[in-house]
Amino acid sequence: MKSIKLNNVTANLGVDEHVSFALSNLTWQVDSHQHWVLLGGNGAGKSAITAVLLDQANIVSGTRRCDFERMEIVSSDMQKQLLAAELLVDQDDITDGKTDPKLVSELIYQQASANFDEQLCQQLITGFAFEPLLKQRLRALSTGETRKLMLIKALSNRPELIVLDEPFDGLDVESTERLNTILAALSESMTMVFVLNRLAEIPAFISHYGYVIAGELQYQLANPDEKQRDDLFKLLHLAHTDLTIPGKDMQLSAPAFHDPELVRLQNASVSYNGQIIFSNLNWTIKAQQHWQLSGKNGSGKTCLLNLITGDNPQCYNNDIKVFGFQRGSGESIWQIKQYIGYISNALHMDYRVSICALNTIISGFYDSIGLYQKPTQRQLDLAMQWLALLGLSEFKNTPFTQLSYGDQRMLLIARAMVKHPTLLILDEPCLGLDEANRQRVLLLIEKICAAGSSTVIYVNHHAKDKIAGIEHYLDMADFSG
Known part of the structure; x- marks a missing residue:
C-alpha cells in the first residue's frame, strides 16, 4: 500500500x-x-x-x-497560473512576438503523462458538454469552463x-x-x-x-x-453578532439618482464569432428591485452584467439605458460606474497589486485597482469599520496578495460596498468562502437590501444561498442562443 x-x-x-x-x-x-x-x-x-x-x-x-x-492538483492558484501564462502569450502577440495562444484542446494534452487516458478524457469532455469549447482560446472561457478544463486535464492523467x-x-x-x-x-x-x-x-x-x-x-x-x-x-460555524453597515463618505459615495428606473435593456443580444450567447433579452431594473441572476456556465451571465457596466463593447450595439444615459450617446464609462459597486471572479483575478488590506477597501471609493490618492481620515475610519465587521482588523497592513483567497474575496466585497452604490453587482460573491464567512456575507447583503440605499443584482449557482429581500429572478436559459 x-x-x-x-x-x-x-x-x-x-x-x-x-x-x-x-x-x-x-x-x-x-x-x-x-x-x-x-x-x-x-x-x-x-x-x-x-x-x-x-x-x-x-x-x-x-x-x-x-x-x-503520479500526483495532480486542481485549485484556484493553478487556475491563476494557467491564466497568467496565457496572458504572457497574449502580451507577446501584442508586441509582435511569434507565440500563438494555444487552443483549449492543445492545453488538455499539454504535459500529458504517460498514463494519459484518452477514453477517460473523452468521457469527461462529453460529461461536461465540453466539445464545443475545444477550439476556443483559454481567455474566451468562463470561470466555470476553465475549472472544467483543469479537471479534464488532471483526471485524464490518471494520477x-x-x-x-x-x-x-x-x-x-x-x-x-x-x-x-x-x-x-x-x-x-x-x-x-x-x-x-x-x-x-x-x-x-x-x-x-x-x-x-x-x-x-x-x-x-x-x-x-x-x-x-x-x-x-x-x-x-462562528456565532453571528448583530451587524451594522458602516456609514458613507459623503464626498465620494455614489451620487443621488432619483429616477426609479436604473437600467433598461431592450431585445439585448451578445454573440461571438457567429455564436449567439443570448438574444431577445428584455430587462428593466428599478430602484429597490433586488434580482438574482442564474444560468449555466457559459450562458452569458457575466456578459450581461458587462453590458450594464460598459465593460463589453457590444453594449454599444444594443438598446441599453443606464442611469439616465442611452448607451452610445457620448457618456463616459466613469459616468456610469460612479453609481455601481462590483465584485466578480474576473476582478479578483485582475486585482494583483500588493497594497494593504485597508487600502484595498479604500480603493472602492475611487473605483481603482490599487490606491493612487491619499485617503481622507473619514475614509480611513470607514475602512477600519469594514475590516472590523469582516473580522480582518489584524490584517489591515497585510498586503492583499499575501492574504488567503477567501480573505481577499471578503475585502473585495467590502470594496464594492464601501461607497454605498446605487447598484451593487455581486457576481458569485461567495466563491471561495468558508461556511462562516459565507453566512456573514449573505447577512451583509440582506442588510444592504433592507437598508434601502442600494439595489442588488446577485449572481449565484447555489439555490441554498438565496437571500431574504431578493424577490426578482432572471434565468439566462430563457434567452439562450
Whole structure:
C-alpha cells in the first residue's frame, strides 16, 4: 500500500525571504484508497498543507516520505497560473512576438503523462458538454469552463493521488452533479484529498476528515460516525453578532439618482464569432428591485452584467439605458460606474497589486485597482469599520496578495460596498468562502437590501444561498442562443 507520510513537519510557502504562510507540527499520513477532506476557516492553512503534501513548500524541519509517483492538483492558484501564462502569450502577440495562444484542446494534452487516458478524457469532455469549447482560446472561457478544463486535464492523467482544492467553485448545479458522479466512479482507482469550504459539497465517499486551525492540522477523524462529524462541523460555524453597515463618505459615495428606473435593456443580444450567447433579452431594473441572476456556465451571465457596466463593447450595439444615459450617446464609462459597486471572479483575478488590506477597501471609493490618492481620515475610519465587521482588523497592513483567497474575496466585497452604490453587482460573491464567512456575507447583503440605499443584482449557482429581500429572478436559459 502506497502512502505519503509527514512527520512533525515545519514548513513555509514563499519565495526567498518572503514567507507567505508558515506551518508547524504537521504530522499526517495519507494512504492509498483513503479519501480526505480538509476543513477550516479562510486563511487557516488548508491549501498550504496540501502544498507540503505535494512537495510544493519549503520544509524547514521534519520529514516527508512519498510512495506515490503520479500526483495532480486542481485549485484556484493553478487556475491563476494557467491564466497568467496565457496572458504572457497574449502580451507577446501584442508586441509582435511569434507565440500563438494555444487552443483549449492543445492545453488538455499539454504535459500529458504517460498514463494519459484518452477514453477517460473523452468521457469527461462529453460529461461536461465540453466539445464545443475545444477550439476556443483559454481567455474566451468562463470561470466555470476553465475549472472544467483543469479537471479534464488532471483526471485524464490518471494520477494515483489528486488534490482537489474547491473543485466545485464556479460550476453550475448540473456540472456539479456530473462531477460528483465522475469522482465517485474514479474514487475506486484514485486517492483523493479535497479542500472544501461548503459542507454540502463533501462527497459521500469521503473516509477521513481533517480540521485545520492556524496552520496546524489539529483534528483528524477516520471513518467518523454521525455524531463525530456533527461535532466537527460545529467548529466551522462562528456565532453571528448583530451587524451594522458602516456609514458613507459623503464626498465620494455614489451620487443621488432619483429616477426609479436604473437600467433598461431592450431585445439585448451578445454573440461571438457567429455564436449567439443570448438574444431577445428584455430587462428593466428599478430602484429597490433586488434580482438574482442564474444560468449555466457559459450562458452569458457575466456578459450581461458587462453590458450594464460598459465593460463589453457590444453594449454599444444594443438598446441599453443606464442611469439616465442611452448607451452610445457620448457618456463616459466613469459616468456610469460612479453609481455601481462590483465584485466578480474576473476582478479578483485582475486585482494583483500588493497594497494593504485597508487600502484595498479604500480603493472602492475611487473605483481603482490599487490606491493612487491619499485617503481622507473619514475614509480611513470607514475602512477600519469594514475590516472590523469582516473580522480582518489584524490584517489591515497585510498586503492583499499575501492574504488567503477567501480573505481577499471578503475585502473585495467590502470594496464594492464601501461607497454605498446605487447598484451593487455581486457576481458569485461567495466563491471561495468558508461556511462562516459565507453566512456573514449573505447577512451583509440582506442588510444592504433592507437598508434601502442600494439595489442588488446577485449572481449565484447555489439555490441554498438565496437571500431574504431578493424577490426578482432572471434565468439566462430563457434567452439562450
